[in-house]
Amino acid sequence: MLILISCLLLFITALALVVLRVMLPNTQYAWLVALGGAILALISVFSWLAQMPFELIMPAWQPTTAFVNPILFRADGISWPFALSIKALTLTVLLTAVARPFFANSYAWVGTLIIGGLGVMAVTANNPLTLLLVWGALDITELFIYLRSADGPTNNEKVVTSFSTRALGMGLLLWVNIVNFSQGSTFEVIAPSSGLYLVMAAGLRLGVLPLHLPYSSESTLGRGLSTSLRLISAASSLVLLVYIPAGSLGSVLTPFLMALAIIAALYGGWNWLRAPDELTGRPYWIMGISALSVISALSGNPLGAIAWGCALVLVGGALFLASVQQAWLNRFLLVGAFSLSSLPFSLTASAWLGKLSFFIPFVIIAQAILMAGFIRHALRPGGRDSLESQQNWSRTVYPTGILLLIIIQLLLGWMGWDGARQIGAWLQAVIVSTLAFVLVWATPRLRILNPIRAHWVNPTTSRLSTIYQDLWTIIYRGFGRISQTITLTLEGEGGIMWTLLFLVLFVSLLTQGTP
Amino acid sequence: MSAPVIWILVPFISGILILLFFSERYSSLAGGSISIILALTALIFPIDTALLLGAISLKISSSVQFFGRSFALTTADGSLLVIIYGLSALWFFGTQASGIANRFVSLGLMIVALLTASIAVEPFLFAALLLEIAAMLVIPLLVLPFQKPGRGVVRFLIYQTLAMPFILFSGWMLAGVEASPGNIGTTTQVGIMLGLGFAFLLGVFPLYNWIPMLMEEASPYATGFLLWALPTFTVIFALGFLDRYTWIRNSPQLSSAIQYAGIFMVVSGGFFASLQRHIGRIMGYAAIVETGLLILAMSLKSLEVVNITFLLLIPRGFVLALWALSLSIIKREAYSLRFSEIQGLARTYPLAVTALILAHLSMTGFPLLAGFPSRIALWQELAGQSLTIAFWMIMGMFGLLIAAVRTLAVFVMAEDGKAWALNESWIQMIMLGVGASGLFILGIFPQILQPLLTNLPALFNHLGQ
Numbered sequence: 017m018l019i020l021i022s023c024l025l026l027f028i029t030a031l032a033l034v035v036l037r038v039m040l041p042n043t044q045y046a047w048l049v050a051l052g053g054a055i056l057a058l059i060s061v062f063s064w065l066a067q068m069p070f071e072l073i074m075p076a077w078q079p080t081t082a083f084v085n086p087i088l089f090r091a092d093g094i095s096w097p098f099a100l101s102i103k104a105l106t107l108t109v110l111l112t113a114v115a116r117p118f119f120a121n122s123y124a125w126v127g128t129l130i131i132g133g134l135g136v137m138a139v140t141a142n143n144p145l146t147l148l149l150v151w152g153a154l155d156i157t158e159l160f161i162y163l164r165s166a167d168g169p170t171n172n173e174k175v176v177t178s179f180s181t182r183a184l185g186m187g188l189l190l191w192v193n194i195v196n197f198s199q200g201s202t203f204e205v206i207a208p209s210s211g212l213y214l215v216m217a218a219g220l221r222l223g224v225l226p227l228h229l230p231y232s233s234e235s236t237l238g239r240g241l242s243t244s245l246r247l248i249s250a251a252s253s254l255v256l257l258v259y260i261p262a263g264s265l266g267s268v269l270t271p272f273l274m275a276l277a278i279i280a281a282l283y284g285g286w287n288w289l290r291a292p293d294e295l296t297g298r299p300y301w302i303m304g305i306s307a308l309s310v311i312s313a314l315s316g317n318p319l320g321a322i323a324w325g326c327a328l329v330l331v332g333g334a335l336f337l338a339s340v341q342q343a344w345l346n347r348f349l350l351v352g353a354f355s356l357s358s359l360p361f362s363l364t365a366s367a368w369l370g371k372l373s374f375f376i377p378f379v380i381i382a383q384a385i386l387m388a389g390f391i392r393h394a395l396r397p398g399g400r401d402s403l404e405s406q407q408n409w410s411r412t413v414y415p416t417g418i419l420l421l422i423i424i425q426l427l428l429g430w431m432g433w434d435g436a437r438q439i440g441a442w443l444q445a446v447i448v449s450t451l452a453f454v455l456v457w458a459t460p461r462l463r464i465l466n467p468i469r470a471h472w473v474n475p476t477t478s479r480l481s482t483i484y485q486d487l488w489t490i491i492y493r494g495f496g497r498i499s500q501t502i503t504l505t506l507e508g509e510g511g512i513m514w515t516l517l518f519l520v521l522f523v524s525l526l527t528q529g530t531p
Numbered sequence: 532m533s534a535p536v537i538w539i540l541v542p543f544i545s546g547i548l549i550l551l552f553f554s555e556r557y558s559s560l561a562g563g564s565i566s567i568i569l570a571l572t573a574l575i576f577p578i579d580t581a582l583l584l585g586a587i588s589l590k591i592s593s594s595v596q597f598f599g600r601s602f603a604l605t606t607a608d609g610s611l612l613v614i615i616y617g618l619s620a621l622w623f624f625g626t627q628a629s630g631i632a633n634r635f636v637s638l639g640l641m642i643v644a645l646l647t648a649s650i651a652v653e654p655f656l657f658a659a660l661l662l663e664i665a666a667m668l669v670i671p672l673l674v675l676p677f678q679k680p681g682r683g684v685v686r687f688l689i690y691q692t693l694a695m696p697f698i699l700f701s702g703w704m705l706a707g708v709e710a711s712p713g714n715i716g717t718t719t720q721v722g723i724m725l726g727l728g729f730a731f732l733l734g735v736f737p738l739y740n741w742i743p744m745l746m747e748e749a750s751p752y753a754t755g756f757l758l759w760a761l762p763t764f765t766v767i768f769a770l771g772f773l774d775r776y777t778w779i780r781n782s783p784q785l786s787s788a789i790q791y792a793g794i795f796m797v798v799s800g801g802f803f804a805s806l807q808r809h810i811g812r813i814m815g816y817a818a819i820v821e822t823g824l825l826i827l828a829m830s831l832k833s834l835e836v837v838n839i840t841f842l843l844l845i846p847r848g849f850v851l852a853l854w855a856l857s858l859s860i861i862k863r864e865a866y867s868l869r870f871s872e873i874q875g876l877a878r879t880y881p882l883a884v885t886a887l888i889l890a891h892l893s894m895t896g897f898p899l900l901a902g903f904p905s906r907i908a909l910w911q912e913l914a915g916q917s918l919t920i921a922f923w924m925i926m927g928m929f930g931l932l933i934a935a936v937r938t939l940a941v942f943v944m945a946e947d948g949k950a951w952a953l954n955e956s957w958i959q960m961i962m963l964g965v966g967a968s969g970l971f972i973l974g975i976f977p978q979i980l981q982p983l984l985t986n987l988p989a990l991f992n993h994l995g996q
Binding site for chain 1: 682686689723726727730737738740743744802803805806834835838839842875877885896897898899900903904907908910911912913914915918921922925928929932933936939940943944945946947948951975977978981984
C-alpha cells in the first residue's frame with residue numbers, strides 16, 4: 017500500500033496543479049502545492065524502511081485462467097534506492113524551478129510529477145508484465161511531451177526513432193515474459209536462459225546495445241522537465257539489470273556484449289568529456305553511465321547496476337539542474353566526483369565487485385573519462401545565470417534542492433541497499449580517480465581533449481545514426497521490392513488466378529502429411 | 532415477444548425506416564440509439580427467463596419459426612448480443628463524425644441484423660447463406676451510386692460468394708462423416724472443403740488481397756465496418772463448427788492447418804504492413820493480422836479458446852472503429868491517404884492523428900492499450916504449446932510496429948515553425964476522445980469485460996473440454 021501512496025501523492029498533486037491551472041490560473045500557491053506533494057512523496061519513501069520488504073498486488077486481470085501473472089510491485093533493497101533517487105530528483109526539479117526564467121504553474125511541473133510517479137512504479141515493478149505496462153506509460157508520456165515541443169522534421173523524426181528503439185527493448189522484455197510464463201511471476205525466478213535478453217532489452221532502451229543515441233542533444237523543453245524525463249526514463253530501464261540471473265552470464269555471448277558495452281562507455285565518455293556544455297553532453301552522460309551499469313551487471317555483480325543507476329540520477333541530476341552560478345555550490349557539486357569514483361564508502365563503491373578480467377583497463381579508462389567530464393562541467397562557470405538577481409527566499413530554496421541530491425548520494429553510499437557501505441575495489445578506484453584528475457589537468461593543455469565548440473555540434477544527426485539509417489534503407493528497399501512484386505502479382509489483372517494457384521499449392525502441401 | 536424478433540427483425544426494419552425517412556443528420560443518432568437500446572435490453576432482460584415488474588410478468592421467448600427454419604437466441608446469447616449491438620452503436624454514432632452518408636447507418640443495421648440471424652438460424656449451415664446476403668448488402672456501402680465498382684469490391688464479392696458453396700457442400704458431407712467417422716477419405720475431403728470455405732470467408736492468405744485494395748478505393752469507415760462485422764460473425768460461426776463436430780476439434784492435421792493459416796496471416800500481414808506507403812492499406816493489413824490472431828486463438832488446444840477469442844474480438848471492434856474514424860477525418864483533409872499527402876498533418880489534426888496512432892499501437896499489442904491483454908493471454912497459451920509460433924507472432928506484431936512508427940514519423944514531419952491547431956469538429960473531438968480513453972481503459976482494466984465473458988463459454992458447450 018505504501019508504494020501506491022508514494023505514487024498517488026505525486027499523481028494527485030499533478031491533478032491538483034491541472035485543476036488549479038484551469039480554475040485559478042493566477043494563483044500564487046501552485047508551486048507550494050507541487051512542492052508539498054513532492055516533499056510528502058519523498059517522506060513516504062523513507063517510511064518504506066519500516067516495513068520493507070513488502071509487495072503490492074493489483075486486482076487481478078480476469079478471467080484469471082487467461083492471465084496467470086498478476087500486476088505486482090515490490091519494495092525492497094533493490095527498488096528503494098532507485099525510488100528514493102527518483103523522488104529526490106522530482107523534489108529538486110521543483111525546488112530549483114525558483115531560479116528558472118519562467119516560474120509559474122506550468123504543465124512542466126505536472127509532467128515532472130507524473131514522470132516521477134511512473135518512475136517509482138517502474139523501479140518497484142516486480143515482474144516483466146508490470147514493467148512492460150509502466151514502460152508503456154512512460155514511453156507514451158515521453159513521446160507526447162517531446163513531439164509537442166520538437167520543431168522541424170528532423171527533430172520530430174529523432175523523437176519517433178527514439179520511441180521505436182525503446183519499443184524494441186519492450187519487445188525483448190515481452191519475449192522474456194513469454195518464455196517464462198511457466199516459471200512464475202517474478203523477476204527472481206526468471207530462467208537463466210533469459211538473462212541476456214534482459215541485458216539486451218535494457219541496453220537497447222539505453223542506447224548501449226547496439227551503440228546508438230536514444231535521445232536528441234537538443235530540446236526545447238525546460239531544464240527541469242527534460243532532466244527528469246531523461247534520467248528517470250534511463251533509471252526505469254537500468255533497474256532491469258539488477259534482475260539478471262547469475263547463471264545466464266556463462267553464455268558465450270557475454271564477452272561479446274561486454275565488449276559492446278565498453279565501446280559504448282568509451283564513446284559516451286569521450287563525447288561527454290568534450291561536450292561544450294552539460295546539457296549538450298547529457299545524452300552521452302546517460303549512455304556512458306548506463307554502459308558502466310551494463311558492464312557491472314555482466315561482470316556478475318548485478319547490484320552494481322543499482323549503484324550506477326542511482327549515480328546517473330543523483331549525480332547527473334545535481335549537475336543538470338544547477339543552472340545558477342554559485343562558487344560554493346559548484347564545489348559541493350564535486351561530491352559527485354567522489355560518488356562516481358568507486359572509492360570506499362562512495363555511492364559506487366560496490367560497482368566493481370564482479371569479474372572484469374581483461375576488460376579492467378578499458379573500464380578504468382571509460383570511468384575516468386566520465387568522471388573527468390563531470391568535474392569539467394561542474395567547475396565550468398561560463399554560461400550560467402547568477403542568483404544575485406533572485407529574491408532572498410529563492411537564494412535559499414535553490415541551493416537546498418541541489419544539496420538534497422548531494423546529501424542523498426552520500427547517504428545511499430552508506431545505507432542504500434544490502435551491499436552498500438563497501439570498501440570495494442579500492443585500488444581500481446584510486447587509479448580511476450588519479451587518471452580522472454590527470455585528464456582534468458590536461459584538458460586545457462592538450463588540444464585533443466579540448467571541448468568541441470558549440471556550433472560544431474550537430475544536435476540532430478550523428479555519424480552513428482547515419483550508419484543505421486543507411487542500413488535500414490538497404491534492408492527496407494530489399495524487402496520493399498519483394499513486397500511490391502507479390503502485391504502486383506496478387507492485386508493485378510491475373511490476381512485471382514494467381515491466388516487460386518497459391519491456394520491449391522497450400523492445400524496440396526498441407527494434405528501431404530495426411531495418411 | 533421473441534428474442535429473434537427483437538434482435539433481428541427490429542433492427543432490420545429500423546434500417547429500412549432510417550433509409551426511407553431519416554435525414555443524414557439524424558440517422559447516426561437514430562441508428563446509434565437503437566443499437567444502444569438493443570444492447571441494454573440484452574443486458575437487462577435475460578432471454579427465456581420470466582421477469583417480474585410489479586404485477587407484470589415479462590418473458591422474452593427464445594425462438595421463432597420462419598419458412599420452416601428456426602431462429603433461436605438463448606440465454607447464453609445475451610452477452611453476445613450486448614457485445615454486438617454495443618459495438619454497432621459505437622460505429623453508428625461515429626458516422627456523423629466520419630461524415631459519411633446515412634446509407635451507412637441503415638445498411639449497417641440491416642447487415643448487423645442479418646449477421647445476428649446467422650448465429651441464430653437452425654440448421655446452422657444456413658448461416659452461410661445469411662453471411663452471403665450480408666456481404667451483398669455491404670456492396671452499396673462500399674460503392675457510391677452511379678460509381679463503377681473497383682477491383683477490390685469485385686474481388687471481395689467473388690471470394691465471399693465462393694465461400695458459400697464450399698461451406699454448404701461440406702455441411703452436406705458432414706452428415707456422411709457423422710454416420711461413418713472411420714472413413715478417412717471422406718473426412719479429409721470434408722476438412723478441405725470446410726477449410727476452403729472459411730479461408731474464403733475470413734480472407735486467409737492468399738485470399739486477403741481484396742482487403743488492402745478495398746481500403747485504397749472505398750470509404751475507410753465503411754470498409755472498417757466491413758472488416759469488423761464479417762470476420763466477427765464468421766469466427767462465431769467457425770467456433771460453432773468446432774463445437775459441434777468432435778472430429779474437427781480432435782483432428783491434429785486440421786488443428787495444425789488452422790494454426791499455420793493463422794500464423795501465416797499474422798506474419799505476412801505484419802510484413803506487408805511494414806512496407807506500405809498508404810495508411811489505409813496499413814489498416815487493411817492490420818485487420819488481416821488481427822484475423823490471423825483470431826484463427827490462432829481458435830487453434831489452441833486449451834480450455835481458454837472461447838475466452839481468448841472473445842478477449843480479441845471485443846477490443847478489435849473498438850480499435851477498428853477508432854482507426855476507421857480517424858482515417859475518415861484525415862481523408863477529408865488529405866483526399867489521398869498516401870504518405871506524401873499526409874506529411875505533417877499531426878500539427879493540423881492532432882486528435883485524429885493521436886487516435887489513429889493509439890489504435891495502431893493497440894493492434895501491435897503495445898502495453899497499456901486495449902490490444903495488449905488479449906495478446907498476452909494468447910501468448911501465454913501459445914508459449915505452453917509452441918514457442919516457435921509465439922516467436923512468429925511477435926514478428927507479426929513487430930511488422931505492425933514498424934508500420935506504426937513510419938506512419939507516426941510521416942505525420943509529425945511538419946516544416947519548421949508550423950503551429951499546432953485543432954481543426955477537428957466538436958463531435959469528432961468527443962468521439963476520438965472517448966475512443967482513445969476506451970483504449971486505455973480496456974488496456975489497463977480488461978476485467979471490465981469479465982461480466983460479458985462469463986456466460987460466453989456456455990454458447991460452445993464442447994469447446995475446451
